[in-house]
Amino acid sequence: MTPRITFSLLLTRNFRTVIAGLCLLFLLSALLAAKPKAADLVKDGQAIDLQQKKYRQLFKELKQKYQFTDQELQQIFAGQVISKRVLELMDRQWEAKPYYKYAPLFLTPFNIATGKIQLSRYRELLDRVEQEFGVDREIIVAIWGIETHYGTRQGNFNVLQTLNTLFDAYPRRSKFFRNQLVHFLLLCKEDSIDPRTVRGSYAGAFGQTQFIPSSFRAYAVSFDGNEQRDVWNSTPDVLASIANYLKQFHWTLHAPVYAELGHELKDRRLIAAQAKGRKGRIAWQIVRDVQNPDLPPSPEGRPLAIVGLELDPNKSAERFRYIAAYPNFQAITEWNHSNRYAMAVTELAEAFKK
Structure with missing residues (x-):
């Protein structure tokens, strides 16, 4: 006899199916959450196996x-060990702060007052830097202040160990850090620097500019009369290297950096550009026509980006402050791929003038 299928039986079966699905989903989520992080797979001070295939290829x-000798490589790599702390910091999930929390980290009385002092102290040097590179001095000094508190905080991680750690034990970005390790060894060879002595951040950035090795090789310059690019101790080299970086991304001296657009975007084209993030672009004429008739022209008619900056809900009924980001603003986002960073640099530079 064929079993009779009732509504209550179907309901029971469906319920069981749903429960089974939820259990499976929970199990998968638990497995993903339990996936070990890079730092969990190593011991601090663990020797790096230089005989493994990827090091032999390197x-x-x-x-x-690049004409390194066996003796040079032995001197550089002998005794390299893992820094677990580097991996722990790389694994840490940094939560993006809204702008009203992000900006106060940098727009501090100390940063503003010290920046004004540096602008006065290095006035003649900055005259030469502006003339040579065509980048506004306040922006240069603002980046210097945000990156390393005007050179006083350059990081205390051994860069050679850091890059080896990330190449060997950080699979997600191993290829990137292999490339940075090669650039690091080349810049040390080119500038007669002992690679074992350089200190910097846990991500391999160094000097008062906090360049990663590939950026150093591409943008660092000597501006103090010798041939060595010294972003650790030479203020002329530091300020000129920051300027040269922005120059390469088409900074225009004394041109607008941003313009206010209010608290609401009035056209779907602006909304679409803002939704695309820092790479979104829109013709400045459109922004002028639909949003702000007093919008200054963009250098060479180049397009703008649209940026939304979060406002403190305890202080404003509006959620966002929208700005038109000019090519100069876009150049800062090539230094650091964050619109919040670019705006903090810009507002710190503005504060120097007050």
Whole structure:
């Protein structure tokens, strides 16, 4: 006899299916959450295996392509060990702060007052930097202040160990840090620097500019009369290197950085551009016509980005402050891929003038 299928039986089966699905989903979520982080898989001070395939390939490239000798490589890599702390910091999930919490970290009385002092102290040097590179001095000094508190906080991690740690034990970005390790060894060779002595951040950035190695090789310059690019101790090299970076991304001296657009975007094209993030672009004529008739022209008619900056809900009934981000603003986002960072630099630079 065929079993009779009733509504109550179907309901029971469906319920069981739903419960089974929820249990499976919970199990998968638990497994994902339990996935070990890079720092969980190593011991601090663990020796790096220089005989593994990826290091043999690295050494082969350094010898054949860049003329490193076996003796040089032995001196550089002997005794390299893992820094667990570097991996812990890389694994940490940094929560993006809304702008009303982010900006006060940098727009401090100390940063503003010290920046004004530095602008006065290095006035003649900044005259030469502006003339040579065409980048506004306040922006240069603001980046200097935000990156390393005007050179006083350059990081205390051994850069060679950091880059080896991230190449060897941070799989998610191992390829990137292998490339940075090669650039680091090349810049040390080019500028006669002992790679074992350089200190910087847990991500391999160093100096008063906090350049990563590839950025140093591409943008650092000597501006103090010798040939060595010294972003650790030479203020002329530091300020000129910051300026040169922005120059390469088409900074225009004394041109607008941003313009206020109010608390509401009035056209779907502006909304679409803002939704695309820092790479979104829109013709400045459109922004002028639909949002702000007093909008200054963009250099060479280049397009703008649209940026929304979060407002403190305890102080404003509005959620966002919208700005038109000019090509100069966009150049700052090439230094650091954050609109919040670019705005903090800009507002710190503005504060120097008050």
